[in-house]
Amino acid sequence: MLKTILFDLSETVISGLIGIEIPLASRLGVAEARILPAFGGDLLPRLCRGELTEDQYLALVLERQGWEISPDELKQVLRGNFQRIVPGMWELLNSLSTRYELVVLSDHAREWVAYIQVVHPELVLFKRQLYSFESGLLKSEPGTFTDALRSLDRKADECLFVDDNPVNVTAAEDAGLNGIRFVGAEDLKLELVGRGIDQ
Numbered sequence: 001m002l003k004t005i006l007f008d009l010s011e012t013v014i015s016g017l018i019g020i021e022i023p024l025a026s027r028l029g030v031a032e033a034r035i036l037p038a039f040g041g042d043l044l045p046r047l048c049r050g051e052l053t054e055d056q057y058l059a060l061v062l063e064r065q066g067w068e069i070s071p072d073e074l075k076q077v078l079r080g081n082f083q084r085i086v087p088g089m090w091e092l093l094n095s096l097s098t099r100y101e102l103v104v105l106s107d108h109a110r111e112w113v114a115y116i117q118v119v120h121p122e123l124v125l126f127k128r129q130l131y132s133f134e135s136g137l138l139k140s141e142p143g144t145f146t147d148a149l150r151s152l153d154r155k156a157d158e159c160l161f162v163d164d165n166p167v168n169v170t171a172a173e174d175a176g177l178n179g180i181r182f183v184g185a186e187d188l189k190l191e192l193v194g195r196g197i198d199q
Helices: 021-028 032-039 043-048 054-065 071-082 089-096 110-119 121-125 144-152 166-174 185-194
Strands: 004-007 101-106 128-131 159-163 178-181
Touching: 021 032, 021 071, 032 054, 043 054, 054 071, 054 110, 071 110, 089 121, 089 185, 101 144, 110 121, 110 128, 128 144, 144 159, 144 166, 159 166, 166 178, 178 185
Parallel strands: 004 101, 004 159, 101 128, 159 178
Antiparallel strands: none
16 A cells, blocks of 8 residues: 655756756856756766765866856856746645655755755655765665665555656666656646556
8 A cells, every 4th residue: 555655856846957057058158958968977976975065066067167157156046946846746745745655755965955945845745855965875776765665664565756767767666666757747647546546
């Protein structure tokens, strides 16, 4: 019987990095397609594992790209993006929270989460929030989901995992959880109905 629904945070509940390419491309005078790859590579996993601080991460991004923008301005762009809520999700989460334990399981940076928790008090709908910067593990890595189940005192078949990244959904399913790839709130509602999950 389903007891707990685990949700990714970025691009599933609120905006993460996707979207920063629009203001940054205009500000820097570079193609939008060049922006997001600059924040990925080997740096983002290190940030999300807690191996780099946000300041160290942004300094390395700027050093590698040679962009003429201050770290503080870059932080403002990031935080502006984090304020956006994925359409329809708060309403759905509010409804689901009356029937199931909701949990955040997210690859994220310590400083970003501290900001997000302030600007999104609605996160109290989640009974627990589990982040990669605390565990040192990313969702694509072995052990992440078994550690989460142990922390939540849940069996795999009591849980559902929702994430926009198919790699993470596959990792959850490999650990025995049911998974749904998130593409939008309306599609998620239909998927839940199809699985007989009350909303």
